[in-house]
Amino acid sequence: ANATPLVKLPKVQAHRGAKGIRPENTMASLREALDQGVRWTEFDVKLSKDGVPIIYHDQDLKRTSGIDELVKDYSFDELQEFEAGAWFDEQYRGEKIPSLEEFLLFHIEHDLHPNIELKPSDGEEEETSRRVVELLNKIWPKHLEKPLFSSFKLKSLEVVRDLAPDHPRGLLLYDDMTGWQENAKRLECSAIHLWHKMYTPELVKEIKQAGYVTATYTVNEVERGVELVAMGVESIITDFPGDMIKALK
Numbered sequence: 001a002n003a004t005p006l007v008k009l010p011k012v013q014a015h016r017g018a019k020g021i022r023p024e025n026t027m028a029s030l031r032e033a034l035d036q037g038v039r040w041t042e043f044d045v046k047l048s049k050d051g052v053p054i055i056y057h058d059q060d061l062k063r064t065s066g067i068d069e070l071v072k073d074y075s076f077d078e079l080q081e082f083e084a085g086a087w088f089d090e091q092y093r094g095e096k097i098p099s100l101e102e103f104l105l106f107h108i109e110h111d112l113h114p115n116i117e118l119k120p121s122d123g124e125e126e127e128t129s130r131r132v133v134e135l136l137n138k139i140w141p142k143h144l145e146k147p148l149f150s151s152f153k154l155k156s157l158e159v160v161r162d163l164a165p166d167h168p169r170g171l172l173l174y175d176d177m178t179g180w181q182e183n184a185k186r187l188e189c190s191a192i193h194l195w196h197k198m199y200t201p202e203l204v205k206e207i208k209q210a211g212y213v214t215a216t217y218t219v220n221e222v223e224r225g226v227e228l229v230a231m232g233v234e235s236i237i238t239d240f241p242g243d244m245i246k247a248l249k
């Protein structure tokens with residue numbers, strides 16, 4: 001049997017929720033993505049000090065909470081004390097750093113599909129994957145399509161490959177594609193999620209011929225989205241999902 005799960009990616013995925021008009025990776029951002037009509041969302045997951053999977057992009061708390069400390073040095077309860085919305089706009093004051101559990105329950109309730117980007121704090125590449133799989137096993141309904149895992153971190157993908165082989169995996173790449181074929185093969189990835197400036201028609205073709213579905217980030221110009229889809233890219237990850245959905249109709 002082929003160990004690599006098949007995945008059909010949607011044309012549009014919401015990046016960190018609807019990051020363009022809401023504070024990223026918050027419930028406000030997730031609700032807005034749903035309101036804009038998206039079916040798939042991408043968001044970043046790492047661990048609190050006490051091992052709770054949370055939705056957060058950076059390694060430190062500076063940009064969104066003004067605190068010049070690492071996320072991994074705070075427990076989940078401590079992180080709840082921090083502001084996660086006011087940095088973006090005063091009207092979002094009161095937004096918190098969500099737990100993955102809260103995010104997933106919202107997905108289940110509203111029939112949204114998660115692209116869980118494993119974004120571990122340094123040194124927590126394996127533990128992050130283990131904790132995420134543990135939570136999914138507890139709360140993700142068996143009859144629903146399995147969430148997609150994506151990551152830049154090979155170690156994190158390796159752990160989900162071993163612990164949750166039936167969840168599809170996407171290999172995230174930025175501007176260095178060295179070894180991508182070997183890594184995607186070894187990690188039994190279904191998709192390649194590559195930075196959009198790297199794509200050329202030839203490269204799209206090469207990746208697809210190698211058997212992978214193609215996704216790209218972060219595409220905020222609808223013209224560029226249309227161009228990428230014309231090249232054959234299947235899935236556009238964007239801060240403005242509603243606009244991209246309209247443009248790609």
Ligand code: G3P
Pocket residue numbers: 015042044057117150172193217218237
């Ligand atoms: O998953 C696509 C994209 O989110 C990867 O980059 O830094 O926005 O997490 P980043």
Ligand code: MG
Pocket residue numbers: 042043044117
């Ligand atoms: Mg991300």
